[in-house]
Amino acid sequence: MADQPRFSLPKLNNQNYQSWKFKIEMLLIRDELWHVISQPKPEPVTAAWTKADLKARATIGLCIEDNQTSLIRNCTNAQDAWKALKDYHDKVSDVYLLKKLTRLELGENGDMEQHLQQFTDLLQRIADAGEAIPVKWQVAMLLCSLPDTYDPLTTALEQRPRDELTLDLVKSKLLAEAEKRRERNGTASVSGEKALRTEFRKRVSVLLADGVKAEAIGSGQGSIVGVNGAGDTVEIVLRDVLFVPKLTSGLISVSTLASKDFHVVFTDNRCEIRNQRGEVSAVATRRGNLYGLCTPEQAMISVQSQHTVNCQHTWHRRLGHRDPDVIRVISANGHAEGMKLIDCGLKTICRCCLEGKMARAPFKKQVARGSKERLDIVHTDLSGPMISTPSGNKYFLILIDDFTRMAFLYLLKAKSEAASKIKRFCTVL
Structure with a gap:
């Protein structure tokens, strides 16, 4: 029998039951074990069924976190183990899930893929509870969860015919828009807070502290504003910066600083980065389990205290x-x-x-005009529709000759009248 491909499946925890359930179901179907869960126990029990049941139960037990083992420890077959996990993780009421769905919001710099995954998981959990939400409501809820900067895209989607506005279409448009924004912001952002100019080169993988790999799509150099040991504002130049869109904050590698002949000194609540001369180039303060670079605003608050x-x-x-x-x-x-x-x-x-006390240069009292004669430059504006006048006019056209500064105002019933009014203006002037 040929070796079957191996897969790295995430273990079950208290957050990923829906996706875990689907993947384990696919795994059991591939291994021809799903029937011991989906079908009733045969009478009499055959040796083949017992063997398949043991394999399915072992697969389930090996694909859950340690804090989940107590849920299936006393289960004697795979079907009971599957039901125990389902009863535990599906115990949330549909009202709670619906409330959580309506409160789901995407931050301005949030991950669109993760947001759509959370939205889809909640829809699936609500459907599993027997309360399927109509498609048009699903689309409306998803669009309402977006920040205001997505309003142009939302407006464009709302203009589509109802039969074309499906949830899959909206998801594809949102992912495409998020990718465009990521590419635009990728040239000027590392953490979404400090601007760093980056150049897109060969993509590399970054291994994070929790063992997860994240893809870096660009690298380059830039500068951020920090505070030195004397409390003065300094510009900190960073080179070989990797742009990792999935990171929600910027991280500075201590090992990289050490390789550049910098000395990093940690205390309980403070971190100092010193250059080769022993001068404090930057200061960081402890925030939870991390140290964050001090900014001029934080330094001012610290001094005022x-x-x-x-x-x-x-x-x-x-x-x-x-x-x-x-x-x-x-x-x-x-x-x-x-x-x-x-x-x-x-x-x-x-x-x-x-x-x-900062002041800008005053405006010039006299502005040189670019026009040399009448009708050389004409400033115009066509506005409307507005509330109709008693004569039925809904638009107005204003024309100002730059040379003479003469202004003409015409009331229009339709925009198509603008051309004749402009000809009349030129004749009169």
Whole structure:
């Protein structure tokens, strides 16, 4: 007998029962064992049936996680084991599943494939409970779960005839749109937060910490803004960056930093990246089990937390970002009752004041016109339809001659009248 192909099947856990059930069913059908589950136990029991039952039961038991074994430990045959798993994982009510389906939403940078998989699994679980949802409702629920940036595509799909608007069509259009967005954003994003210019080269696989492989579709270099040891804003240049669309955040390899002659020092709540001269090039703080690079905004919040209740910086914010020299005069001359001004020793610049005082160049009072004579340049706008006037006009056409600045307004009953009005405008002018 020829060797059958081997498959790597995910083991059953509390999240993947629907997909696991389908794959195990296909596996048992391939191995000619499904009949011991789908058909009643024969009377009398034959040796062939007993052998098939043992093989099917062993297949089920080897394809579940350790926390699921207690569910089938006391089952004596494959049919009982299959029923025990089904009773446990299908115990959720259809009302709960429907509520979960209606609350399912795709984030702005979410994974479309994973979102559609979750949506399909919930539909299947609701159908298995005997409450099939009409196709048009399925399409409506799926479109409602998308972010606002998908509104143009949603509007275009809604214009299709009802018999063409199937769930499979909507899924294919959404996957195509997600792929386009991924390709567009792939040239300027690693984690969706910091822009990194990447060049698409040969695709490689990245092995993650949990043993799962993810595909990198691009690589390149770019820069992000961080904070050094002195609290100053610095630009951090990253090279050989891999763009992995399935990652929800950017990751920096410590081993790669070490190979570039950088030194990484970890403490309980802080991480410092030092260059060859021992200077702190970047600082990260602990967030859960990971360390995240500090940004200028986080550094400003950290510095502000060190200010005292009566320091000059606190009073600067209390008084609406008043000039520090004026605040010192108010305190020194006793113009404010109960005001105590104490120097906290921190010499920082208020970023809000710097940004608020930024000004752009003034507009030119006189703009040079490009027209040299009448009708050289004409500015026009045709708008409508709007609420009809008593005479039945629903549109208006405005024409402005750039040279003379003369403006003409015409009321139109239909857009087709615009051509004659333009000819009349040229004749009059």
